[in-house]
Each structure stands twice: as structure tokens, then as C-alpha cells.
Amino acid sequence: MSSPQTGPGSEQQRAEAHEAEQQAQAPEQKKQWAMTSAQEPTAMSGWLAFxxxxxxLVGIFNIIDGLTALLRTDYYIVGAGQLLVFNFVAWGVIWLVLGVLQVATGVGCLYEKEWARTTGVVLAALVAIGHLAFLAxxxxxSLLVIALSVLVIYGLVVPAERARA
Incomplete structure (x- = not known):
């Protein structure tokens, strides 16, 4: 003879009793679940990825510019005295620092970090102004990098597809 606790239907009965007990204890929790909407998984904005x-890419270009300005000053069209401001050593350091910061910011943008958007806009503007001074x-x-910087700024300020104001 089997007792009610060890019988074949006892596990199912205990599970049903436990479920009924939970339903009776937490009606407010069920209401909360019913009122919340499921969040849709967000995909990366195409403009942010771009x-x-x-x-x-522009950061890597600027690193190359910086190394060239430091190591091969004869590569450029004008001499150091004909630059608008600074000399090639100063420009080499400027381009290296901005390039490294841009590479880090680009990685941040690809990981959808909010700080990277703001930093990217500021760095792209600085690079465009710098290349304007480095134009000679x-x-x-320099014109190519200025155009790419403008595209970067546009891509970073375009709102996401499902963004709300």
C-alpha cells in the first residue's frame, strides 16, 4: 500500500499546490508583469557603425601622418618654415596623439558607448581644423581627411532609427 506522500500522483499534487499557493500570494506581481512591455533587442545603428x-580609419591615417611628420619631413611639399603654425615635430606629436585618441574613440563607437559619440565629434572637429592649418x-x-571628418561628425550626430526626442 502506498501512502499519499509517496504515491505515484503525490509529486504532481505537490506541484499544483505550490503553484496555487504562489498565485494566491502574489497577484500584484502578476499585474506588474502584465503591464510592462518587453523591450525589443536593439541593433547597432548603421550610421554609428559607419x-x-x-x-x-581616420585615426590610423593620423597616426601615419604623425609618424611621417616625425621621421620623414622631406616627404611633405613645403619646408617646416612654410607651415601655417608649428613645425613638423609639433605636428607629428599632434597627429599621433589625435590618432591614438581617435582609434580608441572608434572602438568605443563600435561598442556603442555614449561617451564615444561626444568624444568622436570633438576629435573630428579638431582634426578638421588641424588639417586646415596643415593644408600647405x-x-x-588634408582635404580628404577634412571630408572624412565631416562624414564622421554626421554619422555620430544622426539619431538612431528608433530614438525619441
Whole structure:
């Protein structure tokens, strides 16, 4: 003979009793669950991915510019005395620092960090202004980097697809 606690239906009965007890104890919790909406998984904004990749690329370009300005000053069209401001050593350090910061910011943008958007806009503006001053040394390259910086700024300030004001 089996007792009610060890019988074949006892596990199912205990589970049903436990469920009924939970339902009776927490009606408020059920209401909260019913009123909240499920959050949709958010995908990365296409513009943010574009801007993050582009700022990463421009950062690498600026690192190359910095190394070139430090190591091969004869590569540029004008001499150090004909630059608008500073000399090639100063520009080399400026481009290296800005390039490293841009690479870090580009990685932050690809990981969707909010600080990276703001930092990216500021760095892209600084790089565009810097290349405007560096225009005499390497005009075509400077114009290209200025155009890429403007694209970076646009990509970082465009709101996400489902953003609310």
C-alpha cells in the first residue's frame, strides 16, 4: 500500500499546490508583469557603425601622418618654415596623439558607448581644423581627411532609427 506522500500522483499534487499557493500570494506581481512591455533587442545603428569604422580609419591615417611628420619631413611639399603654425615635430606629436585618441574613440563607437559619440565629434572637429592649418604641407591628403571628418561628425550626430526626442 502506498501512502499519499509517496504515491505515484503525490509529486504532481505537490506541484499544483505550490503553484496555487504562489498565485494566491502574489497577484500584484502578476499585474506588474502584465503591464510592462518587453523591450525589443536593439541593433547597432548603421550610421554609428559607419562613423565608428570611419573614425578608426581616420585615426590610423593620423597616426601615419604623425609618424611621417616625425621621421620623414622631406616627404611633405613645403619646408617646416612654410607651415601655417608649428613645425613638423609639433605636428607629428599632434597627429599621433589625435590618432591614438581617435582609434580608441572608434572602438568605443563600435561598442556603442555614449561617451564615444561626444568624444568622436570633438576629435573630428579638431582634426578638421588641424588639417586646415596643415593644408600647405599636404593639400590633397588634408582635404580628404577634412571630408572624412565631416562624414564622421554626421554619422555620430544622426539619431538612431528608433530614438525619441
Amino acid at each position: 562613423a565608428g569604422s570611419l573614425i578608426l 604641407a599636404f593639400p590633397l591628403w
